[in-house]
Structure formats: C-alpha cells, structure tokens
Amino acid sequence: MATGLVGFVGPIVSSIAGIGQFLMAPVGRHFGYLFSYKSKVKNLKEEVEKLDEKRGAMQLSVDEAERNVKVIGPDVKGWLGRVDKCSEEAREILKDEVQANKGCLYGWCPNLKLRYSLGKKATNKAKEVAKLQEERKLTEVAYNKPPPGIESTSTEGIKVFESRRLITKDVMEALKDDTFHMIAICGMGGVGKTTMVKEVAKRAKEEKLFDEVVMAVVSQIPDKRKIQGEIGDKLGLKFEEETERGRADRLCERLKGTKRILVILDDVWKRLELNNIGIPFGDGHRGCKILLTSRFDNVCNDMNAQKKFTVEVLNEEEAWNLFEEMAGISNDTSHTSTDLYITQKKVADECGCLPIAIVTVARALKGKDEQSWNSALLQLRKSMVKNIREVEENVFKSLELSYNFLGSREIKEFFLLCSLYSEDFNIPIEDLVRYGVAIEMFEAIDSVNEARDRVHAFVDDLKRGYLLMDGELESCVKIHDVVRDVAISIASREEHSFMVRCDEALKEWPEKERHKNYAVISLRCTGKLPDDLEFPKLQLLRLQDNSASKLPNLPNSFYGGMKELKALNMLNVYIEGSLPTSLRWLTNLRSLSLYECGLINDVSVIGALENLEILSFEGTKIEELPKEIGRLSHLKLLDLMRCGVVRICPGVLSSLSKLEELYLGSSFDDENRIEETKATLTELCGLSNFTTLVIHLRRSAYWPRDLVLTNLKAFSITISFGRETRYFCDYQLQNQFSLEDLHESDLMESGFKNLFKITKILEITRAMEFQFHK
Known part of the structure; x- marks a missing residue:
C-alpha cells in the first residue's frame, strides 16, 4: 500500500517541479532585466557599434556606386533606413543608463523600475540590432542605371512653331496607321529634323503608342557597330558577340521581343540595309516602325519610305520670334525704332529663317553692344563669319557636309556656280548650262543639249538634297541665303578662287581686287569700269550693272588683262554704239552673253572670237547680224531672243x-x-x-x-x-x-x-x- 502511494506521489512531484521550472524561466528573465541590466546595456552598446561599422561600410559602397551613376537597390535603401531608425532608438535607450545608475532617495535606494525597463529595452533592441546585422549580407548593392529614353531629351522651342506643330501632328497620325512601317522626315541641314523626331518620340511615349522608343544617329559614314551600340544602349542590351552579323542577330532577337517598338534613324545620308544592322521591319516584325530623317529626298525614296514629310525653313514671324528669344531682344515698342533694333532685324534676316543659323547667331550676339551687331551684319553680308562665335562650326560646317557628299567633281563645281547670283535672285538654269560648256566643266559631252540634260539632272539632285529650290520664274532655281553663304565661303578658297560681290551695287571696282589670280568673278558695279584690270587666270566673268544709268562704262582696253577668259556674261551693262576693241583679244572665249545691254550698232568685233561656241544677245537691241559673225566656225548656239533683229547678212547662218x-x-x-x-x-x-x-x-x-x-x-x-x-x-x-x-x-x-x-x-x-x- 505504501509502496503504491510512493509510486503515485513521485510523478506528481516531478510534474510540479517541471511546472515550477516553467514558471521560473520568465520570472528569471524578468529578474535578469532587473539585476543584469548593466550587462544588457553593455551588450546593446557593442551590437550598435558593430551595426554602425557595417552601416559605414555599406555607405562607402553606396557612395562609390552613385559616383559611377549606378542605381542603388531598393533593399539597400530600406536597410539603411531601418538601421538609421534602429540606431537612433538604441541611443535613446542608452540615455537612461545614467539615470538608472543614480537610483532614488539621493542614491540610497536603487531605481528598480527604471533598471528593469532599461534591461528589457536593451535586450529587445539588441536582438533587433543583431537581426539588422544579419540582413547586411546582401548580394548586390547597386545596379547599372536603366538607359534614359530619348523622349526625355529637351525639345524646347519646337512647340511654339505652328509650321512644326502641324507636321508633328501629321507624323503622329502616320505612326498610328498600321499600313505604314517606314516613315521619313526630310529637309535641308539645320532645319530642325532632329528636334522634331525627339518631340515625336516624347509624344509617342506619352500616348503609349510604343513599348519602347530607341534612336541612333547614322551620319554620312554609317558605322554598323555604332548604330547597333546606340540602339542597344537604349534597350539596356549588352553585346557579347564579336562579329557584326552576330550582333545583328542579337539585336534583331531583342527587337522582336518587344511587341511595339519605334526605331528612329537620324541623319541618314544613303540607303541603309536594315537587316544587316539587325533591325526587323515590315513582314519581319509588324510591331516595329522605322522613322528616319535625311537631308536628301532621294534617300527617303531609296529607303522605300511609305510616307514622307518635308520640313521647310521657318516663316518670317516664327524666325523673328525665335531670334528675339535666343538673342534676348526686348519686344518693347519703344525700342523698335532704334538703330540697334533695326540692325538686329537685318542680322536676323541674314539667317534666312534657318533654325540652326538663327539660334547660333543669336546666342553669339546676345548681350553684345551695337558695334558688335554692326560688325556681325557686315560679315554675314560678305559671307565671312569666322569672327562670329560658333557660326562657322555649327552652321557652315554642317551645311558643307552636304556639299562634300555630292560626290562628283562636276556637280560640286556646278553647285558653286549657283553662288554667283545675288540673294533672292532667280538663277536661270540656261546660264549655268552655258557657263558649264564654256569652262569645260562636263566630261563626255558632245552637244549643248547633252550639257543641258546633265545640268537639269544636277539641278534635280541638288533640289533633292535641299541645296537648291524652285525659282519663282520659269526655268529658274533659287538658293537659300545661308546655303549660298556656305557656297561662297567654299568658292572663295584658294583652290576655287571665286570673287563674288554682287549683293550690293559698288560705285567702282574695288581697288584691292584689280590684280589677283581669280578664276571666277561675279561683280555688280554701277560706275565707270577701270581699264587697268589684270586677271591672268580668270576663266569666268559675270558683270552686272544698272542700265538705267545709261552711262557708257566699258573702256576699250577693259578686257586686255583677261586673256584666258572662257565665259563672259554682261547683264544690264550699258553699251552704246560698238563693243570694246579689247574684246578681240579674248581668243579663248567660248561663251559670250550680252543680256539687256542697250543698243549695239556694231558687233563685228565678235567675228575675231574664233573659238566661240555660245553667243547670246538676249534682250540687247541689235538690228543686223553682220557677215563677220560667219567666221565663228565653232559656234553651237546663237540666241537672239528679244533682240529685234531685222536682218542676218546672207551667208552667215550657212557658214x-x-x-x-x-x-x-x-x-x-x-x-x-x-x-x-x-x-x-x-x-x-x-x-x-x-x-x-x-x-x-x-x-x-x-x-x-x-x-x-x-x-x-x-x-x-x-x-x-x-x-x-x-x-x-x-x-x-x-x-x-x-x-x-x-x-x-x-x-x-x-x-x-x-x-x-x-x-x-x-x-x-x-x-x-x-x-x-x-
């Protein structure tokens, strides 16, 4: 009986002891908070110091990443924030240590409540600090920054132009049309095509037309790897392939992986094989649209653009508004009558409504005094702009690229001939034909009509390259003011040796320009011409006057120093009676044009010009063509339009x-x-x-x-x-x-x-x- 009782009581005692231990654990922990608070505080201090060290190390990594323009991981930013908060809270806890050590009742009685609270808080916070230290074991601190979209590029200024707004609207409509996969924007250099496509990219992203918008600059010498790299950078694509074909395949795969993508190819100078670069389009990827810009209309055609938009220069109001803004000109009406304001308007006019010229010139002259503006106007009028900051670099060199890209020597020389006429002058294409024949510009030409066909082909090419424009009169062309300035700048170089002074009427032939090795001269002079000119290498002379003066101004010896002359064009130079006798010395002359030069009674001296191939008296009154003209055995073209010729001597035409x-x-x-x-x-x-x-x-x-x-x-x-x-x-x-x-x-x-x-x-x-x- 006793044995059984003992057996029964033993387990009960053991259970009670277990319960006691269970109950004593939290009690012991609470007593630990109270009696071991110092060790708890010390442990918290040590843990916080370790956390601060880890936080410092992390901050160094973050600073390095930011210096390298990397993106800090969100987990790192979160950890740093939590650490700063936890450390601040720990320091607040540790502030209570001093008070806890003081006790109460003047130090005779320990502050048990505060010590207990301090020990508990220190323990819990130490655990939180330890946990943050463990979280420090992160794999990555920072990541490469995602490429910025081209829509983030500033397009300030384009929105204010109504002419641009309308084209941009039409381009956006074309991008929304699924039937178009190749769209082109063309126009002369500096007209604002790049600015426009950036604005289009921005709007396309805002309207969510595409998932991705990328852009690459092609330029006159396309570099496939560079184009691939620019597109890849915008997509965050890293190429590992060595060959262009391998990179093309990789890029193509990436582009096909985007359902809707717009690829902008800026400044395309010749046909580009998109498949060789790795740009799928058309049936290759219906979701990929190509938007290209070019300063050559024929390139847009060569690229099979289904929709083409031409960007012209600004209208006069837009041009002046832009110039005012860039130059910081006040539009206060009280200033509009001042000499400076008038000069500023004239300088703006010299920019020819071309945005790149307006912006460059206006910025260069912003804040300058009246003398600087006057000097700039003079330089612009003479096509000499080396002293105007950035004009030569930004404007002239940009447009000169178009000239350099023309290719053949013939078309380059032909383009320079277009600079011989005044601003806003309608250039007769036939004049250019006759100049070209005379100076033997053309190769493999057997007739004047063959030369004419070639000239018209050149005109078409130059129009498509926006270096020439349609004239206001039939069979004429025009050249933009700034493009003409570039042409004159090129033509005035030693290898071409042009002198062009036809924008202003000179009262006399410039003294400094009477004895030089010019090859081509185009001059407008209203006074008496000198008789002491010496141009031993001159091949083409275009002389313009105002026949209203009715003053005979051609000395007999005028042509004496031009014995290599091949083309002579006299426009409105009043000639009375007979031609200068020195004309017979021009034995190399191949083209002679006397355009509206008054009334000439005797043209027999022309019979001495045995190498003459082209002879024109258009608009000059000549009643009779004398027998001496029959000596011109090489003459291919005779022009008597509006001459009122009554008689051609017998035997002249048959000769x-x-x-x-x-x-x-x-x-x-x-x-x-x-x-x-x-x-x-x-x-x-x-x-x-x-x-x-x-x-x-x-x-x-x-x-x-x-x-x-x-x-x-x-x-x-x-x-x-x-x-x-x-x-x-x-x-x-x-x-x-x-x-x-x-x-x-x-x-x-x-x-x-x-x-x-x-x-x-x-x-x-x-x-x-x-x-x-x-």
Missing part, C-alpha cells in the same frame, strides 16, 4: 557649220523683207548639226514652203500677229506649234507639215477650218 541651236524669237518683223527672210531661213538646210529652233513669225509666208529641216529634234514655232511676250525662254523645248488664223492649205502645203510628225503640243488660238492629221 556656222557646227550650229546646233538657234533662238530667233520675234526676229524678221519687216514686211518688206519677207523674201530675204525666207532666204536666210533656207540657209539652215545645209547645217548637219542643227537640231533646235525657236522662232516667232507674224505670217506663215515668212517660212519657205520647201524648207525641210530633217535633223530638227526640238522646236517652238509660233505664227501669229502678236509679238513675243515671254520674258524667259524655256530652253527645254516640248516641240510646240502655236498657230493663229491659218488655213488648211497654208499648213499642208508648207514645210511645216514635215514637223507635225514630231509635234507634241499644238496650240490654236482661233478656230481653224481644217482637220489636223498627225
């Missing part, structure tokens, strides 16, 4: 054995010379090279009925009582007959019927009683 083109206009207007006129025209039959004729006859009776011009390929023949009215002749003839008041018998029985087979345009100004059969 011009190499004559190809004859422009008579409304010559032969004397009713008493009908038979003489018919005899003159009959002389054309024996010219085997004769292909081109422009003539205006008052009656069909002037045309010999048996005259058959079998080699004629191009013509414009007008028969009417009215006088010739066209100011410019279109030298690209379309084989046109213009007829008035004729009868069927007059047509069918005359020599005209042989030309009907190649007639393309028949113009009848009154009803006619015949049926035309081709």
Whole structure:
C-alpha cells in the first residue's frame, strides 16, 4: 500500500517541479532585466557599434556606386533606413543608463523600475540590432542605371512653331496607321529634323503608342557597330558577340521581343540595309516602325519610305520670334525704332529663317553692344563669319557636309556656280548650262543639249538634297541665303578662287581686287569700269550693272588683262554704239552673253572670237547680224531672243557649220523683207548639226514652203500677229506649234507639215477650218 502511494506521489512531484521550472524561466528573465541590466546595456552598446561599422561600410559602397551613376537597390535603401531608425532608438535607450545608475532617495535606494525597463529595452533592441546585422549580407548593392529614353531629351522651342506643330501632328497620325512601317522626315541641314523626331518620340511615349522608343544617329559614314551600340544602349542590351552579323542577330532577337517598338534613324545620308544592322521591319516584325530623317529626298525614296514629310525653313514671324528669344531682344515698342533694333532685324534676316543659323547667331550676339551687331551684319553680308562665335562650326560646317557628299567633281563645281547670283535672285538654269560648256566643266559631252540634260539632272539632285529650290520664274532655281553663304565661303578658297560681290551695287571696282589670280568673278558695279584690270587666270566673268544709268562704262582696253577668259556674261551693262576693241583679244572665249545691254550698232568685233561656241544677245537691241559673225566656225548656239533683229547678212547662218541651236524669237518683223527672210531661213538646210529652233513669225509666208529641216529634234514655232511676250525662254523645248488664223492649205502645203510628225503640243488660238492629221 505504501509502496503504491510512493509510486503515485513521485510523478506528481516531478510534474510540479517541471511546472515550477516553467514558471521560473520568465520570472528569471524578468529578474535578469532587473539585476543584469548593466550587462544588457553593455551588450546593446557593442551590437550598435558593430551595426554602425557595417552601416559605414555599406555607405562607402553606396557612395562609390552613385559616383559611377549606378542605381542603388531598393533593399539597400530600406536597410539603411531601418538601421538609421534602429540606431537612433538604441541611443535613446542608452540615455537612461545614467539615470538608472543614480537610483532614488539621493542614491540610497536603487531605481528598480527604471533598471528593469532599461534591461528589457536593451535586450529587445539588441536582438533587433543583431537581426539588422544579419540582413547586411546582401548580394548586390547597386545596379547599372536603366538607359534614359530619348523622349526625355529637351525639345524646347519646337512647340511654339505652328509650321512644326502641324507636321508633328501629321507624323503622329502616320505612326498610328498600321499600313505604314517606314516613315521619313526630310529637309535641308539645320532645319530642325532632329528636334522634331525627339518631340515625336516624347509624344509617342506619352500616348503609349510604343513599348519602347530607341534612336541612333547614322551620319554620312554609317558605322554598323555604332548604330547597333546606340540602339542597344537604349534597350539596356549588352553585346557579347564579336562579329557584326552576330550582333545583328542579337539585336534583331531583342527587337522582336518587344511587341511595339519605334526605331528612329537620324541623319541618314544613303540607303541603309536594315537587316544587316539587325533591325526587323515590315513582314519581319509588324510591331516595329522605322522613322528616319535625311537631308536628301532621294534617300527617303531609296529607303522605300511609305510616307514622307518635308520640313521647310521657318516663316518670317516664327524666325523673328525665335531670334528675339535666343538673342534676348526686348519686344518693347519703344525700342523698335532704334538703330540697334533695326540692325538686329537685318542680322536676323541674314539667317534666312534657318533654325540652326538663327539660334547660333543669336546666342553669339546676345548681350553684345551695337558695334558688335554692326560688325556681325557686315560679315554675314560678305559671307565671312569666322569672327562670329560658333557660326562657322555649327552652321557652315554642317551645311558643307552636304556639299562634300555630292560626290562628283562636276556637280560640286556646278553647285558653286549657283553662288554667283545675288540673294533672292532667280538663277536661270540656261546660264549655268552655258557657263558649264564654256569652262569645260562636263566630261563626255558632245552637244549643248547633252550639257543641258546633265545640268537639269544636277539641278534635280541638288533640289533633292535641299541645296537648291524652285525659282519663282520659269526655268529658274533659287538658293537659300545661308546655303549660298556656305557656297561662297567654299568658292572663295584658294583652290576655287571665286570673287563674288554682287549683293550690293559698288560705285567702282574695288581697288584691292584689280590684280589677283581669280578664276571666277561675279561683280555688280554701277560706275565707270577701270581699264587697268589684270586677271591672268580668270576663266569666268559675270558683270552686272544698272542700265538705267545709261552711262557708257566699258573702256576699250577693259578686257586686255583677261586673256584666258572662257565665259563672259554682261547683264544690264550699258553699251552704246560698238563693243570694246579689247574684246578681240579674248581668243579663248567660248561663251559670250550680252543680256539687256542697250543698243549695239556694231558687233563685228565678235567675228575675231574664233573659238566661240555660245553667243547670246538676249534682250540687247541689235538690228543686223553682220557677215563677220560667219567666221565663228565653232559656234553651237546663237540666241537672239528679244533682240529685234531685222536682218542676218546672207551667208552667215550657212557658214556656222557646227550650229546646233538657234533662238530667233520675234526676229524678221519687216514686211518688206519677207523674201530675204525666207532666204536666210533656207540657209539652215545645209547645217548637219542643227537640231533646235525657236522662232516667232507674224505670217506663215515668212517660212519657205520647201524648207525641210530633217535633223530638227526640238522646236517652238509660233505664227501669229502678236509679238513675243515671254520674258524667259524655256530652253527645254516640248516641240510646240502655236498657230493663229491659218488655213488648211497654208499648213499642208508648207514645210511645216514635215514637223507635225514630231509635234507634241499644238496650240490654236482661233478656230481653224481644217482637220489636223498627225
């Protein structure tokens, strides 16, 4: 019985002892807070010191990463924040240690409550500190910064231009159209194409049209690896491949992995094989759209752009507003009448509404005094801008790249000839043809018409490159003011040796410019011309005057120092009576043009110019073409438009054995010379090279009925009582007959019927009683 009781009581005692131990553990912990608070505080201090050390080390890593423009991981930022908070709280706890050691009742009685609280707080905070130390074991502190999107680039200024806003709106619409995958923006250098595509990129991202927008600058010498690298950088793509093909495949894979992506290729100078770079488009990736910019219209076509937008220069109001802003000009009306303000307006005009020129010139002159503005205006007018900060570097060199990229020597030389005319002048393309023939610019050319075809091809190329523009008059072109300044700057270099002084009328030939090795001179002079000029290497002289003065200003010895001259163009230079005798010394002359030079009674001296190939008296009154002109055995083109020639001496035309083109206009207007006129025209039959004729006859009776011009390929023949009215002749003839008041018998029985087979345009100004059969 006793044994059983003992067996029963033993487990109970053991259980009670276990419960006691369980109950004593928290009690002991609480007593530990009270009696071991000092060790708890000491432990917290040590843990906080360790945490501070780790926090310092982490901060060094963060500082290094930030210096290298890396992104700090969010976990690192969070840990640092928690550490700073925890350390601050620990320091607040440790402040109580001093008070706990003092006790209460003047130190006779320990402050048990404070010691208990301090020990507990120190213990708990030490655990938190230890946990933060453990969290310090992070794998990465910082990461490479994601590439910024091009939409973040500043496009300040473009929004204020209504002309740009409209184009940008149209480009955005094209980007939204799924039928277009290749879109182009073209325009001359410096017009603002790059700024526009950056604005488009920004808007495309804002409107969420694409998941990614990337951009690469192509430039005149495309570097595939550089293009791949620029696109890769925007995508955060790192290339490990060594070969271009391997990089292209990697880039293509990355681009295909983006559902909607816009690839902007800026400044494209020639066709780019996108597949070789690794840019999928069209069927290769319907979600990839290409937006390119180029200063060449034909490049946009070569790239098969489905939609093309042309950016022109600013309008005058936009240009002035931009210039005002960039130059810091006050628009206060009280200032608009000052000399400085007027000069500022003139300087702005010299920038030709071209944004890059406006911004560069305006910034360079911002805050400058009136003398600086006056000096800048003079330099801009003379195309000499080396002293205007950044103009040569930013404006001239940018546009000169377009010139350098023209390729052939011929088209470069042709472009420089376009600089010979004043600002805003309509440049007759035919003038350029004749200059080119005279100075032997063209290779493998056998006729004037072949040279004309080549010139028109050059004009088309230069228009597509935005170096030339359509003129306001028929068969003319224009050149932008700033582009012309660049052309003059290039042409004035020693290897070209041009002198161009035709923007202002000089009262006399500049004294310093009378004895130099110029090859080309274009000058506008209103006073008497000197007789002591010496230009031993001069090949082309274009001289312009104001014929309203009616002052004879050509000395007899004027041409004495120009014996190598090949092309002579005199415009509105008043000549009275006869030509200077020194003209006969120009034995190398191949083209002579006297345009609206008054009334010349005697042109016989021209007969001495045996190498002459082109002779034009357009608009100069000459009643008779003398027999001496028949000596010009090399003459290919004779232009008598608006000359009022009544008579060509017998035998002159038949003697011009190499004559190809004859422009008579409304010559032969004397009713008493009908038979003489018919005899003159009959002389054309024996010219085997004769292909081109422009003539205006008052009656069909002037045309010999048996005259058959079998080699004629191009013509414009007008028969009417009215006088010739066209100011410019279109030298690209379309084989046109213009007829008035004729009868069927007059047509069918005359020599005209042989030309009907190649007639393309028949113009009848009154009803006619015949049926035309081709």
